[in-house]
Amino acid sequence: MRTLMTALLLSAGSLQAAPIAMEDQSQLTVPDGQAAAHFAPPAESDLPDNAFGEMVRQGHALFVDTRRLMPEAVGNGMNCSSCHLDQGRMAHSAPLWGAYPMYPAYRKKNDKVNTYAERIQGCFQFSMNGRPPAADSPQMTALSVYSYWLATGTRTAIETPGRGYPEVPQPAGGYDFARGQQVYREQCAICHGDQGEGQKVADDYVMPPLWGADSYNWGAGMHRINTAASFIKYNMPLGKPGSLSDQQAWDVAAWINRHERPQDPRLVEGSIEKTRLKFHANDGVNLYGQKVEGVVLGQGTGR
Incomplete structure (x- = not known):
């Protein structure tokens, strides 16, 4: 289709x-x-x-x-x-x-x-x-x-192989923003732009933005570094799934998700910290409410 x-x-x-x-x-x-x-x-x-x-x-x-x-x-x-x-x-x-x-x-x-x-x-x-x-x-x-x-032919309440994004365990050394930036430049920027802005033809995106006002917000599952790493490992770069190592997938996922994006719509009393404690503290590996290079992430982006 x-x-x-x-x-x-x-x-x-x-x-x-x-x-x-x-x-x-x-x-x-x-x-x-x-x-x-x-x-x-x-x-x-x-x-x-x-x-x-x-x-x-x-x-x-x-x-x-x-x-x-x-x-x-x-x-x-x-x-x-x-x-x-x-x-x-x-x-x-x-x-x-x-x-x-x-x-x-x-x-x-x-x-x-x-x-x-x-x-x-x-x-x-x-x-x-x-x-x-x-x-x-x-x-x-x-x-x-x-x-x-x-889903024609599947069975209800029984997980079908291939569902979701397979887990990619966090590397022993964690993730590194500098390495992730390098992976992004070499493998991702050609489609998603140097600044994660995506790619447009006229007013329509043909490649989605990965951060900024037009990307997923801080409440989306993809803001978790572990979730983004799994998606990237098994699906990216486009047409070459599995070509990145686990370490590269985690590094570039961290680099993407250390950038601002729209605010979590569940914002509690206007407080990033209260929102972090209620929704993000036990939600995988994420940077919401964390200080990165002296700036607290999660402030959101306006238009």
Whole structure:
């Protein structure tokens, strides 16, 4: 499937088509040794030509073109497919087929049993720094139906191999910002910009920003260095997953997450420290509320 954005730009000229096609990563191949080990979601050709198939197509369009199609719900430069690669299909990239069958489930993040719709709402609030659509909205229904369809053939409440981001243990020596900056310059800046600003064609991001006002906020799971390291190790650089060492993945994740980004929307009484203690002190390895080079991180970015 191609995004609506891709189709429009293809008609505008081949020079723009190549970078746009990177957004849903559908051109990527599964790394060697993974193809047989992981669940294969259904193909577009399997979709029925009826109301259900149309709803799946609507959900797919929203998933890969979220920012443009749901501007009222997205507050930064991200799409759902920015973190869930290959249109939510790719193993080790939090694929939708691995997530949908695991809900309802308890989440420590909000200390409650979450429905799948509530899980998606969390992505809008934190990863896309926006205003979550209502659980019964047409957009949420379409996104849920798309996820349900991708999970065709899986079993409920049983973790499917390839779900989530595999854990990459913290190296014995920890992480290093200087080494991470070097990895970023050599491996990441070509797509995400020297200042983490992402890459645009006209007003549309074709590569997501990694810090600054248009990136994920301080409440997103990706602000955890351990989570970002796992995503990076198994998915980046684009087209070369697994090419970075564990140390490099941790170093560059730390470098990315030592930069400011939008404030955690759960800010407690305007206090970074109170917010850190309530939400970040026991939430993996993160820098929220920590002093780095004399500056306390977590102040947020304005527009």
